[in-house]
Amino acid sequence: MIFVPFSTAGRPAGKPIDLLSGFLNDEGKAMGRPVGVINDQRGGVLVADDVGNKIWRVSKAK
Numbered sequence: 283m284i285f286v287p288f289s290t291a292g293r294p295a296g297k298p299i300d301l302l303s304g305f306l307n308d309e310g311k312a313m314g315r316p317v318g319v320i321n322d323q324r325g326g327v328l329v330a331d332d333v334g335n336k337i338w339r340v341s342k343a344k
Contacts, residue, residue: 283316283329302329302340 283302289295305314316338318330326341 283319301327302338305331305333 283300284298285301286294286298287296302316305312305316307313312333314331314334314336316329317332320328322328322339324341326339329338329340330336331338
């Protein structure tokens with residue numbers, strides 16, 4: 283999963299940033315599959331994973 287920064291004009295304003303990875307093992311088999319993404323009220327990103335049956339929260343390092 284990547285994040286692409288956008289300008290206030292709605293156009294890409296920088297290079298993509300790797301946000302979340304590791305869903306494939308060395309053989310290319312899915313160990314997880316992100317199917318839903320939403321921003322939470324604390325500035326994090328919630329990602330639903332329907333293979334791993336998890337909800338991941340990604341946030342900025344403190």
